[in-house]
Amino acid sequence: MIEDMLRTPAAVQDAERHTAHNYHPLPVVISSAEGAWVTDVDGKRYLDCLAGYSALNFGHRHPTLIAAAHAQLDKxxxxxxxxxxxxxxxxxxxxxxxxxxxxxxxxxxxxxxxxxxxxxxxxxxxxxxxxxxxxxxxxxxxxxxxxxxxxxxxxxxxxxxxxxxxxxxxxxxxxxxxxxxxxxxxxxxxxxxxxxxxxxxxxxxxxxxxxxxxxxxxxxxxxxxxxxxxxxxxxxxxxxxxxxxxxxxxxxxxxxxxxxxxxxxxxxxxxxxxxxxxxxxxxxxxxxxxxxxxxxxxxxxxxxxxxxTGEFQRRSAALGERLQAGLRGLIGKGLVAVRGRGLWAGLDIDPALMSGRKACERLMERGVLAKDTHGSTIRLAPPLVITEEEIDHAVAQVAAVLAG
The missing domain is CATH 3.40.640.10 (Type I PLP-dependent aspartate aminotransferase-like (Major domain))
Structure with a gap:
């Protein structure tokens, strides 16, 4: 535990010093975000493939929503x-x-x-x-x-x-x-x-x-x-x-x-x-x-x-097919199973290969944020504003992590 703390960035240690440990977050401290991307305190950018457990379906700081909040704050x-x-x-x-x-x-x-x-x-x-x-x-x-x-x-x-x-x-x-x-x-x-x-x-x-x-x-x-x-x-x-x-x-x-x-x-x-x-x-x-x-x-x-308007539902359906197809191509290459609908996927990693937590840590190192659950499973739920190129990038990073 002490060795882990010594390896942990100072900003992460500071964030956890006076916090009850009811979460086990990845060691990243985010300071800004826009769309499907977040930036940490050191200026490194990450593709957010968790989207606040679907709270950020419309991406970070969607301009229409931010404008509504600003206008209401003044009233x-x-x-x-x-x-x-x-x-x-x-x-x-x-x-x-x-x-x-x-x-x-x-x-x-x-x-x-x-x-x-x-x-x-x-x-x-x-x-x-x-x-x-x-x-x-x-x-x-x-x-x-x-x-x-x-x-x-x-x-x-x-x-x-x-x-x-x-x-x-x-x-x-x-x-x-x-x-x-x-x-x-x-x-x-x-x-x-x-x-x-x-x-x-x-x-x-x-x-x-x-x-x-x-x-x-x-x-x-x-x-x-x-x-x-x-x-x-x-x-x-x-x-x-x-x-x-x-x-x-x-x-x-x-x-x-x-x-x-x-x-x-x-x-x-x-x-x-x-x-x-x-x-x-x-x-x-x-x-x-x-x-x-x-x-x-x-x-x-x-x-x-x-x-x-139906725009985001259509995006999720179309882009989800791309995401699911890309992930299914990794079954037998480190993935045991892939489940999901639209822009939501559960990936079961071969437990002999690594845990879900380890996979998320390695994805983080490669600039993609995701979350593990129940041992060797990770979840992907990117904002619905994600692009085809960003989906392909995320799948490529998952493939690279599985390949070691």
Whole structure:
């Protein structure tokens, strides 16, 4: 540990000196960024292939989003929900339209959106479905990542996220991801919702079997259960469609959104659903001081407008084919498997070759930033503004790292 610290640049040591070690970042200190590129304190440039876990879908400092933030900063930043501000209606109306839903409930972080979805589903179950008080259950999937609050980690199967944070919140049933038969068996008369990621990002960009999401939708409809889609990482253009659920022509009862909704500028999340679902909430039953604040709404409205053109979805689909094809060409050359949709890929490295962490460190040395997960897997999620040449560059660097 001491030897590692001695080899670590001074700026990295300084950044970590008074920081709780809940992250293990790569030893790079970024000072500026634009588009798909970031620059460190020493002036070295890196191609960002993580994009803030999809929070930066539109790249760093997108000019339209930066302009909206600057303009709003000069006028109004916070009122709380005790009052209505002039950015609120546009944001809620336009996001609801993008989702094809009646209502929007703005929050701040993705975990808050998930917590909101859980509360709404339970209340809907008691008030609409008629589940006896205190008996509601929600079915979730193994390998899920929905955040790190105490309730959410209660149904995590990741020991790092869950261990030593009990006692755990009851009311959740865990089934294998992609297993429709197991999901069917888990649902009973007290089930109020099925909560799933259409693609499991943290697990390594795991794509479910063809037809799984359609089956979930049909099952939820038949059994009078809400289908809640956590599109916090997979949504807003990342997979080549506005929502990953669209890949199977599926519309959930509730969307959970976040990350890219704030344009990489401010934390913005939201729950979108129809009136018969979100309408169960009444004043005083749920809220957030900063949720739906003027600055957040100003930026997020412009994000919705960028998505409404379809340009970024088309870019993600077309450029994603190039990325996926390039990476698949490395299977058998250090890669065991490649998964993904659009500009989102999970790469399983031969564990005999190196760990995911080591691969990311070597990519960093070659000017590409990525993130490892679960041992020998790394994730690539470049901003949707990336170019064909930059994709080819990223794939070439992955190939070079695998070749040693």
């Amino acid at each position: 109004l930043t916070l009122t709380s929900r005790a009052f209505i501000h002039d950015q609120f209606a546009d944001f809620c109306r336009e996001l609801a339209a993008l989702c094809g839903k009646d209502l929007v409930l703005p929050m701040n972080t993705g975990a808050e959106a998930v917590e909101t979805g859980i509360k709404v589903a339970r209340k809907w179950g008691y008030q609409v479905k008629g589940v006896p008080d205190g008996q509601a259950n929600i079915v979730v999937a193994e390998g899920n990542f929905h955040g790190r609050t105490t309730t959410i980690v209660s149904f995590s199967t990741d020991s790092d996220a869950r261990a030593d944070f009990g006692p755990y919140t009851p009311g959740f049933r865990i089934v294998p991801y992609g297993d429709l038969a197991a999901l069917t068996e888990a649902i009973d008369e007290h089930t109020v919702a099925v909560l799933l990621e259409p693609i499991q990002g943290e697990q390594g960009v795991v794509v479910p079997p063809e037809g799984y999401l359609r089956g979930v939708r049909l099952l939820c409809t038949e059994r009078n259960v809400l289908f809640i889609a956590d599109e916090i990482q997979s949504g807003l253009g990342r997979t080549g469609t506005t929502f990953a659920c669209e890949q199977e022509g599926v519309v959930p009862d509730m969307y959970l959104l976040g990350k890219a909704l704030g344009g990489g500028i401010v934390p913005v999340s939201a729950v979108a659903a129809d009136t018969d679902v979100l309408g169960v909430l009444q004043p005083g039953q749920h809220g957030s001081t900063f949720g739906g604040n003027p600055l957040a709404c100003a930026v997020a409205t412009e994000v919705v407008r960028l998505l409404a």
